[in-house]
Amino acid sequence: MSRLLLVSNRLPVTVKADKDGVSVVRSAGGLATGLRGPHERSGGLWIGWPGDVSRLTQAQRASVEEQLSQQRCVPLYLSASEVSRFYEGYSNQVLWPLCHYLLERVPRQDRDWDVYRKVNERFAELVASHYQPGDTIWVHDYQLMLVPAMLRARLPQARIGFFHHIPFPSSEIFRTLPHRLDLVRGLLGADLIGFHTLSYVRHFASTLMQLCGIEKVGDRVEQDGREVRLGAFPMGIDAQAFENLVREPSVLEEVRVHREKSAGQRLLLGVDRLDYTKGIPRRLLAVQRLLEREPAWRGKLRFVQVAVPSRTTVADYATYRERVDELVGRINSLYGSVHNVPIHYLYRSLNEKQLSALYRAADVMFVTPIRDGMNLVAKEFCAARPDEDGVLVLSEFAGAADELGDAVMVNPYDVEGMADGLEAALEMSEEERRTRMRSLRTRVKDYDVHWWVRSFLDTLQSTPTAPPRVAPQ
Numbered sequence: 001m002s003r004l005l006l007v008s009n010r011l012p013v014t015v016k017a018d019k020d021g022v023s024v025v026r027s028a029g030g031l032a033t034g035l036r037g038p039h040e041r042s043g044g045l046w047i048g049w050p051g052d053v054s055r056l057t058q059a060q061r062a063s064v065e066e067q068l069s070q071q072r073c074v075p076l077y078l079s080a081s082e083v084s085r086f087y088e089g090y091s092n093q094v095l096w097p098l099c100h101y102l103l104e105r106v107p108r109q110d111r112d113w114d115v116y117r118k119v120n121e122r123f124a125e126l127v128a129s130h131y132q133p134g135d136t137i138w139v140h141d142y143q144l145m146l147v148p149a150m151l152r153a154r155l156p157q158a159r160i161g162f163f164h165h166i167p168f169p170s171s172e173i174f175r176t177l178p179h180r181l182d183l184v185r186g187l188l189g190a191d192l193i194g195f196h197t198l199s200y201v202r203h204f205a206s207t208l209m210q211l212c213g214i215e216k217v218g219d220r221v222e223q224d225g226r227e228v229r230l231g232a233f234p235m236g237i238d239a240q241a242f243e244n245l246v247r248e249p250s251v252l253e254e255v256r257v258h259r260e261k262s263a264g265q266r267l268l269l270g271v272d273r274l275d276y277t278k279g280i281p282r283r284l285l286a287v288q289r290l291l292e293r294e295p296a297w298r299g300k301l302r303f304v305q306v307a308v309p310s311r312t313t314v315a316d317y318a319t320y321r322e323r324v325d326e327l328v329g330r331i332n333s334l335y336g337s338v339h340n341v342p343i344h345y346l347y348r349s350l351n352e353k354q355l356s357a358l359y360r361a362a363d364v365m366f367v368t369p370i371r372d373g374m375n376l377v378a379k380e381f382c383a384a385r386p387d388e389d390g391v392l393v394l395s396e397f398a399g400a401a402d403e404l405g406d407a408v409m410v411n412p413y414d415v416e417g418m419a420d421g422l423e424a425a426l427e428m429s430e431e432e433r434r435t436r437m438r439s440l441r442t443r444v445k446d447y448d449v450h451w452w453v454r455s456f457l458d459t460l461q462s463t464p465t466a467p468p469r470v471a472p473q
């Protein structure tokens with residue numbers, strides 16, 4: 001196995017400082033878990049931003065560096081202005097809404113491109129300085145779309161992969177970006193460009209045909225005498241870990257408490273980052289609509305919506321939060337009683353055990369993003385159901401919909417249709433619930449995060465590297 005250099009905007013760690021000193025704690029996220037094995041086995045490095053360390057003393061900073069290096073992580077520090085313009089600015093206020101088809105959220109002034117380019121350049125420089133011949137480089141996500149070509153310029157022979165974690169939109173959307181061509185050329189520096197679904201591959205292929213004048217693009221394209229491969233690699237989760245968690249006695253005890261609290265009621269669950277792509281307001285409206293048109297369900301539904309605070313310094317997220325708060329208040333005031341309310345809204349993060357207990361206790365999991373690259377929550381819910389019960393209601397605009405065909409599929413733009421889907425889920429027979437859940441679980445377990453890492457890296461390893469350059473005579 002060749003040495004793996006992983007590159008992502010954030011390192012898979014959190015730096016925690018308290019009176020006892022600083023510690024660098026590994027993150028539990030899907031990407032971190034899936035890549036941990038190959039990262040350690042290959043003796044490679046993970047390069048990225050460790051988060052804000054500006055308040056640390058010199059000595060604390062040195063301790064962070066030491067701990068990072070023990071975990072084979074290489075930090076790239078971002079200044080406050082880079083965080084605001086590269087991360088919050090171009091990445092999260094331009095590329096994020098655009099790739100999720102929300103053109104009206106993209107600022108009219110094209111401001112932060114220069115810093116996006118500059119930070120991508122800094123990443124490429126740092127990666128190149130750690131590169132050894134024979135290494136495999138794997139770059140992740142939309143914050144670093146220019147890095148592959150910047151690396152190719154520095155390391156013509158390197159084997160470079162890129163994975164795009166969010167949707168790649170229709171070429172008609174993508175072409176509205178003033179810097180569309182730079183971004184596409186940035187990606188084409190890679191040997192393999194991976195997406196979650198075939199339709200994202202197709203959108204990228206039509207973008208190439210439209211912007212670069214390439215006549216026909218299949219699963220590979222010629223670029224500067226090199227072959228660039230495109231492929232769909234749907235990301236999975238660590239299914240076994242979720243299954244193990246929900247068999248733990250402490251988790252089962254929490255499941256029992258949730259069920260007791262919902263006695264006589266059905267437990268519906270929503271779990272998301274508080275992000276405008278996740279479709280929380282429309283989901284709330286669908287619950288409201290069901291209560292409005294079917295009085296029999298009033299007092300019988302307990303909808304727990306957990307939203308983890310996210311990108312809180314971006315103005316659009318603050319407005320979105322107010323909208324969700326307002327809707328929850330309105331629905332509860334309309335359909336609550338002195339004894340209970342239909343919506344239980346938690347604005348916080350939960351740990352894995354709390355999350356798994358909720359997944360396992362829920363009757364219906366409501367995952368209704370208006371667009372989502374994949375959506376791992378939908379898969380986590382299935383993995384957490386070894387009892388083979390529970391119904392997944394899933395947006396057809398989540399990448400996961402391609403794989404999880406046994407969910408109750410809904411269009412998140414159709415509130416009435418979502419209320420129908422919710423009702424169908426609530427009324428589904430036990431036999432049908434089990435048949436659907438069994439098949440969902442098979443898919444989630446067979447195509448887990450380890451499969452995803454293996455299939456991407458195997459394909460990348462099999463791509464021909466650039467032919468050696470012949471030095472001029």
Ligand code: ADQ
Pocket residue numbers: 029030165166235271272273306307308348349350351355372373374375376377378380
């Ligand atoms: P995200 O948009 O963050 O990821 P998702 O795939 O659902 O979306 O992953 C969210 C993760 O955060 C899940 O592992 C979930 O358990 C956790 N989480 C969510 N709410 C939580 C809460 N309240 N408390 C604790 N944990 C919570 C991006 C893309 C997705 C793509 C992934 C991976 O937007 O489409 O699936 O990357 O490629």
